[in-house]
Amino acid sequence: MNIISEQQIENRAYWINEISRLSGDFGVDAERVEAELSQEISENGIAALLGHLRLCGAIPEGYRHDSSEEKLYSKYTDVVIHEAFKAMGFTSLVLKERADVADVECVTEKYSFVADAKAFRLSRTAKNQKDFKVQAMDNWKHGKPFATVVCPAYQLPSRTSQIYQQAATRSVLVSTYTHLTVGIRYAELAGQERAIDLLHKVFKTVETLNPSKNAIAYWQAINTAILDFDKILSELWREEKIALTESIGISKQEALQFLARERERIMRLSRDEAIKEVLKSRKIDNRVKAINKVADNGILNSR
Structure with missing residues (x-):
């Protein structure tokens, strides 16, 4: 039995089209995305939110780089994590400012933080440290711990x-959508207060780490802090690791199907040389290779 349902996959397709259809006036569209997504989760419950979290990390290949669709999709992912933190018990706000601030702000009686969501095309091979905004997030705390x-x-x-x-070094938690799904499912089982305490423990764990480039050491500390917090988390963890594998397969299929359609469209163009030239300019073969190489890198196994 699959963890990611057909309904969640269909809903993903709906939102890809919806974001494409809405694109035009960014400010108005961003507010409509937030309102519609909030209403959907309110009506359909936690399952709808889990579907978004499990699948939103991949920017659709059909969205052009730096397009209005891509920018609106980025805002959509911010709304998704905003809804996730709300489900965990935080008071959360999607900020409207466009520069020098984080995109999401969360508060509780015990502590507060800022958050930002990241998503990438599967075909994107070159990512650098600036893509993850760790240093920027430290600057955007604006007094929050x-x-x-x-x-x-x-x-x-x-x-x-x-x-x-x-x-x-900067006490910024690098986390994943999978960690968030575990958090909101834990809030359902153990209560929001416990979920808030769990995230606080993870934040404090980052503060105590010795600065190192070692990914294994980092994820061992984060994942162990979560799994040692409550024994009921281990089953949620196991299921969400399976969901992660499923999400990779679903996202790869979605991307490859788009590129197959794009290749066919190009090949219906007139002359052979023109076809080859367009194929070369679009780098479709390279993107297919990059997508096929995407796999679970095992960071959730570190403990």
Whole structure:
């Protein structure tokens, strides 16, 4: 039995089209996305939110780089994590400012933090430390003690990276959508107060880390802090690791199907040389290879 349901996959397709259809006036569209997504989760419950969290890390290949669709999709992922933190018990706000601030702000009686969501195309091969905004998030705390960047697990460096050194140095939690799904499911089982305490423990764990580029050491500390917090988390963890594998397969299929359609469209163009030239300019074969290489990098196994 699959963890990611057909309904969640269909809902993903709906939102890809919806974001494409809405694109035009960014300010108006962003507010409509937030309102519609909030209403959907309110009506359909936690299952709808889990579906978004499990699948939103991959930017659709059909969205052009730096397009209005891509920018609106980025805002959509911010709304998704905003809804996730609300489900965990935080008072959360999606900020409207466009520069020098984080995108999401969360508060509770015990502590507060800022958050940002990251998503990448599966075909994107070159990612650097600036893509993850760790240093920027430290600057955007604006007096809050903590900050977090939420990323798709399979796109994070699994061996060494400066982002882990920056995370420990600047007390910025690099986390994943998978960790968030575990958090909101835990809130359902154990209560929001316990989920809030769990995240606080993870934030404090980052504060105590020795700065290092070592990805394994970083994820061992984060994952162990979660799994040692409550024994009921281990089953949630196991299920969400399966969901992660499923999400990779679903996202790869979605991307490859788009590129297949795009290749066919190009090949229906007139002359052979023109076809070859367009194929070369679009780098479809390279993107297919990059997508096929995406796999679970095992960071959730570190403990």
